[in-house]
Amino acid sequence: MRAMLFERPGEPLKLAELPVPAVQSEEVLVRVMAAGICGSDIHIAIEGSTIPAFTPIILGHEASGVVEAVGPDVRDFQPGERVSILPDVVCGTCVNCWDGRSELCLHRQLIGIHRHGALAEFVVAPTRNLVRLPDGISFEAGAIATDAVATPYHALVRVGRLHAGERILITGLGALGLHAVVLSRVLGASHIIAATRHARAGQRARARGADVVWTGEVASWPLAAVDLVVDFSGDPRLIEAGLERLRPGGRMVLVGISEHPLSDLRLTVSAIVRRGIQIVGSYGAHPGDLAEVLALAQSGRINIENSVTHRFALADAYLAMEHLVDKWGDPIRVAILPTMAESRPSVLCRPVSA
Ligand SMILES: [Zn+2]
Numbered sequence: 223m224r225a226m227l228f229e230r231p232g233e234p235l236k237l238a239e240l241p242v243p244a245v246q247s248e249e250v251l252v253r254v255m256a257a258g259i260c261g262s263d264i265h266i267a268i269e270g271s272t273i274p275a276f277t278p279i280i281l282g283h284e285a286s287g288v289v290e291a292v293g294p295d296v297r298d299f300q301p302g303e304r305v306s307i308l309p310d311v312v313c314g315t316c317v318n319c320w321d322g323r324s325e326l327c328l329h330r331q332l333i334g335i336h337r338h339g340a341l342a343e344f345v346v347a348p349t350r351n352l353v354r355l356p357d358g359i360s361f362e363a364g365a366i367a368t369d370a371v372a373t374p375y376h377a378l379v380r381v382g383r384l385h386a387g388e389r390i391l392i393t394g395l396g397a398l399g400l401h402a403v404v405l406s407r408v409l410g411a412s413h414i415i416a417a418t419r420h421a422r423a424g425q426r427a428r429a430r431g432a433d434v435v436w437t438g439e440v441a442s443w444p445l446a447a448v449d450l451v452v453d454f455s456g457d458p459r460l461i462e463a464g465l466e467r468l469r470p471g472g473r474m475v476l477v478g479i480s481e482h483p484l485s486d487l488r489l490t491v492s493a494i495v496r497r498g499i500q501i502v503g504s505y506g507a508h509p510g511d512l513a514e515v516l517a518l519a520q521s522g523r524i525n526i527e528n529s530v531t532h533r534f535a536l537a538d539a540y541l542a543m544e545h546l547v548d549k550w551g552d553p554i555r556v557a558i559l560p561t562m563a564e565s566r567p568s569v570l571c572r573p574v575s576a
Pocket residue numbers: 260261262263283284369
């Protein structure tokens with residue numbers, strides 16, 4: 223099979239011809255139809271701030287496809303079925319798995335970081351990672367649903383416990399933050415404020431259902447009092463701005479990853495204690511989240527079909543990552559389509575800056 227191998231950060235991935243992987247007892251071989259590119263791929267392949275378990279490794283953890291073959295102990299899936307693949311490979315027997323929080327499995331491995339990923343013609347995943355892709359949902363939407371939609375869904379529903387009538391502030395409006403806006407609407411938030419430094423991202427959030435958008439300098443943002451803040455930026459300035467606007471007793475959920483020390487936040491212990499606020503992290507999603515997100519998409523309650531804005535052939539996977547870093551053509555999500563012979567010239571041409 224054709225696969226894109228990562229060896230060292232900052233070096234283009236290499237196209238390789240590898241044997242189609244074999245499936246073990248409860249595993250499934252999936253023919254990849256779409257693989258989303260995510261910030262985590264950029265942390266590995268370009269920045270080097272996340273280090274995969276081994277190299278050379280096939281990256282790619284937001285995938286969908288068609289079941290090609292199943293292991294001898296697989297009963298629930300058959301060749302030909304359309305599926306989305308959740309990236310977290312979990313043990314099923316640790317305290318968090320027992321508690322229904324498998325995204326925090328103590329023995330968790332990630333497809334595309336600890337095992338070979340989906341930037342290839344085929345990927346292997348355990349059966350419990352698969353969720354059937356409903357009719358009418360494209361492979362592209364099914365791929366990005368696994369992370370770019372299920373992760374904000376998990377943060378809002380399971381961790382943030384957003385409920386109808388609440389006021390929410392969403393900071394950081396990449397693909398995850400934008401989907402959080404869309405999801406907050408369907409979950410019944412009474413008022414959605416979307417905040418970002420980037421004007422274009424703000425316009426998008428407005429078009430997708432934010433009631434109010436704050437852009438530009440953080441210092442210029444108005445005061446407000448919200449029940450829930452969810453941050454997708456990892457940026458201390460935005461997190462601080464969110465904390466200042468949290469009502470006493472409110473909740474803050476951190477989703478955006480960064481290596482900033484907490485000392486970068488002007489935050490005192492008493493500001494947490496006296497206001498009785500909760501600050502909690504949310505990482506990833508579990509199969510229940512993905513199933514619910516896909517059900518919402520199938521019923522038409524949310525539209526995630528227009529979230530993939532740029533498509534690339536497998537051989538251009540590294541270019542797709544650079545595309546996302548440089549934001550050429552204002553991408554929301556870019557996807558690799560292994561069945562596409564060649565990327566379209568329009569996505570290959572870097573715009574000439576003035
Ligand atoms: Zn990701």
